[in-house]
Amino acid sequence: AQSVTQPDARVTVSEGASLQLRCKYSYSGTPYLFWYVQYPRQGLQLLLKYYSGDPVVQGVNGFEAEFSKSNSSFHLRKASVHWSDSAVYFCVFITGNTGKLIFGLGTTLQVQP
Amino acid sequence: NSKVIQTPRYLVKGQGQKAKMRCIPEKGHPVVFWYQQNKNNEFKFLINFQNQEVLQQIDMTEKRFSAECPSNSPCSLEIQSSEAGDSALYLCASSRQYSGNTLYFGEGSRLIVV
Numbered sequence: 732a733q734s735v736t737q738p739d740a741r742v743t744v745s746e747g748a749s750l751q752l753r754c755k756y757s758y759s760g761t762p763y764l765f766w767y768v769q770y771p772r773q774g775l776q777l778l779l780k781y782y783s784g785d786p787v788v789q790g791v792n793g794f795e796a797e798f799s800k801s802n803s804s805f806h807l808r809k810a811s812v813h814w815s816d817s818a819v820y821f822c823v824f825i826t827g828n829t830g831k832l833i834f835g836l837g838t839t840l841q842v843q844p
Numbered sequence: 845n846s847k848v849i850q851t852p853r854y855l856v857k858g859q860g861q862k863a864k865m866r867c868i869p870e871k872g873h874p875v876v877f878w879y880q881q882n883k884n885n886e887f888k889f890l891i892n893f894q895n896q897e898v899l900q901q902i903d904m905t906e907k908r909f910s911a912e913c914p915s916n917s918p919c920s921l922e923i924q925s926s927e928a929g930d931s932a933l934y935l936c937a938s939s940r941q942y943s944g945n946t947l948y949f950g951e952g953s954r955l956i957v958v
Contacts, residue, residue: 765946774850774935775949819885830875830942831900834887 733758735822737835745843746814752807752838754822762824764805766796769819769837778820781805792816817842847871850936850950851918857926857957865953866918869938875899876913877947878921881933890934893919894942926957 734757744750756762763782767775779790786798796807805822822835849868857863869876878890891901893913901911908927913919923930933954937947 767949772954774848774951775937777946777948780946821885825945830877830892830939830945830947831889832877832879832887832947834885837885 733824733826733833735824735833735835737820737822737838739838740836741839741841743841743843744812747811750807750809750812750816750840752820752822752840754805754807754835756803756805756822756824756833758803758824758826760826761800762826764796764798765823765825765832766790766794766805766807767821767823769821771818775821778807812840812842814842814844816840848936848938848948848950850934850953852953853951854954854956857955859927859957860925862922862924863926863930863955863957864920864922865934865936865955866920867936867938867950868918869936870948873938873940873948875939875942875945876919877937877939878911879935879937881935881952883932887935890921892942899942923955926955928957931955931957 736755765780766778778794781788781798789795819837819839821837823832847870851866874895877892880888891911892899911921933952935952937949939945939947
């Protein structure tokens with residue numbers, strides 16, 4: 732079955748620290764992968780996406796993610812977090828032949844001052 | 845800032861009442877999706893359109909939910925008879941293409957059924 736797992740429901744880091752949010756997917760082919768962020772009382776905003784090519788993709792606000800086909804993973808990273816990064820982060824993928832998104836349950840990031 | 849415009853941001857309805865939400869997709873995006881996000885961050889696909897044509901919809905949508913994307917008017921999602929379990933954030937997203945393309949989301953319409 733196609734699925735996305737975000738193993739950490741909640742992550743707390745100090746401002747200025749580095750960050751990694753984990754994402755594993757289950758799909759036999761190569762998916763189109765996305766990270767979206769949801770700030771309180773807002774919709775989803777696209778951080779970055781991976782379709783093919785360089786497995787490390789750069790996104791907005793200093794975020795990057797690395798695709799690993801062997802590990803079926805697409806982890807999100809940031810070198811130095813800011814308090815404004817506190818939000819819920821969703822790992823999402825689309826299979827190649829359908830437009831429907833498959834969402835993880837999200838990781839809530841809390842950045843402490 | 846999101847270029848997909850959803851209204852209203854919040855609506856409160858009694859059980860059995862109709863609830864209607866609207867969405868203006870990003871300009872140049874013929875594909876529109878509706879998703880329901882519950883309090884547990886579970887996303888449920890409801891329906892999608894390409895221009896005015898329904899591409900896919902789930903059973904729930906077929907029975908109590910109705911949706912349309914008329915030309916030159918906002919898309920809409922309407923719940924004919926609201927139930928407590930319908931309380932959720934309803935997200936509209938648009939895309940340039942149906943298959944394998946990035947979806948851009950609106951801010952959502954939060955429905956509370958009391």
